[in-house]
Amino acid sequence: MPLRVGYVREHFSSPLLQFADADGGKTFILVECPSGTGQLISRLTNDEIDVAVALTDPLISGIANGSEHYKLVGSYVTTPLNWAVITGKDTKYNEIADLQGTTIGISRYGSGSQTMAYVMALQQGWPTDKLQFRVNNDIRGLLDSVNDGTTSAFMWEWFTTKPFVDAGEARFIGSVPTPWPSWLIAAHPTRASAEALRTFLTTLTTYVRAFDALDARAGPDVAFIQERFGYPKGDVEAWLKTVAWTQDCTTIPKKVVADTLEVLEKASFITAPEGGFDVAHFVNSGIATLV
Structure with missing residues (x-):
């Protein structure tokens, strides 16, 4: 039975594709x-996938908030993700400071678009317990929401939303890079065999290393992303200068988990148990190695 691997169809997924x-x-x-x-x-919770290549902060916050439907099993992208702050084409909002007290659009509760709103509020000095959200499901729903006035802004990866901004559908008013490496890999703790997961992660490592290599970045990576996603060459080249992948998908740095927990706790998105968080609790030690 093949593993069911959930992913987001974005340029970050290129080695996986x-x-x-x-x-x-x-x-x-x-x-x-x-x-x-x-x-x-x-989908991990509802037995629709076995593995997820997903954003660091929602994965970690989900476990911190009590989810037992998955554990971290590997690393993927080691650089921050640059979250654009996007508003409608004709709104009154011109900078992040203008958004205080407004309703922010998110894809789902517990998503990166929500956790990063807490990080943005923390950076701005806003009371995080006053944040207001509206769920808009996907990029199309989020764009419609900022243009019909039901939300003020939303947060999404910069280059993914740039084509919509270039087309005049929305405006950038700022950006908030993640204070942690942006992508990890998680899996249900019992649904897939350890052997299948290890094989998947070990083989993915070879594709990640190949894609991350300097000679690939100089041409083949650009051509692949242009063909698969239709992005302009200049945008692809600019993005590749900002991103790096792990050299071993089977390892997870303790510091990544600890630092992410620290920021999310400061932002009041999670609450630590008495005695603090145990980093080892977040990782399936039968699959991944904490380093």
């Missing part, structure tokens, strides 16, 4: 989750 093309569904199948990490977590 190349692996899937070569595998041809023999050992795993991809399950697209266009609404992002909130949808990935929901």
